[in-house]
Amino acid sequence: MCKQGQWLKWESAMQVDTSWKKLLYIWTPELLSFHINAIHDQLPSPANLKLWGKTNLGLCQLCHHRHCTLFHILNDCSYSLQSGRYNWRHDQTLRAIVSGLAPYIVEANQKRFNTSETLDFTSTIAFRTADGTTYRNPVLPLPKTEPTNILKKASDWIFLMDEEHKQIVFPPKLLRPLRDQISPSSPRKQRTLSS
Known part of the structure; x- marks a missing residue:
């Protein structure tokens, strides 16, 4: 066979x-x-x-x-x-992705994340010498670590979705060599979810 x-x-x-x-x-x-x-x-x-x-x-x-x-x-x-049968199937897939991401985008847009705060560890780090004298090491404040969730990097996310009947023009600042189909982007931070 x-x-x-x-x-x-x-x-x-x-x-x-x-x-x-x-x-x-x-x-x-x-x-x-x-x-x-x-x-x-x-x-x-x-x-x-x-x-x-x-x-x-x-x-x-x-x-x-x-x-x-x-x-x-x-x-x-x-x-x-x-x-347009293949486009319809493609657009339905895009809509399913958007409906899955939308609640997270809405939640991220409702929160305001402040990544410029610093943590002060000067009062928590103390050293003791062999003779028992305690002293504090002058420690510079450490910057907060970058959030691991990319959505926390901005609070103004918008969706751009390229469907067959709604041809959209992606902003020039967001253009990439690959053709995006869905582009959650932050205009203020000038970044896309995939960048």
Whole structure:
């Protein structure tokens, strides 16, 4: 069979996270079935139906491509590209990311973080000599460490999201060599979440 061993190829490897918790409690049987069959290219795509002898044609019903594989359906159909089906799927993914990040951005914008304060350790560090004399070492105040949460570095975060029907122009100060799709940015600090 030409399908045997195809899942072992590095080029076609998908990230597989089939932990027991997901398999037993999170995924529906339909989602699990789709996931396993997609990994092994065993979904009933027109090309597979032709290979299995279930139909005489392996054509794409939308663009009439002669070899309609799962890859073609999910990524390569010219009709789906021109009609905006891939953009819709892409925009739905962006919206899911934004809805997950939005509560954290709102929380960060409501708080005011002061990173310019210094900590004074002069009263807490004391040294004792061998003869028992205590003295305090003059210690300079240490600057506060930078917050580990990048959202704490600013309190004016805004979202810029590039969707198909809402083409936005990213501010020139935020332009980077890569094309951002979502850009949570801080105008005051002139930084993006990814920088």
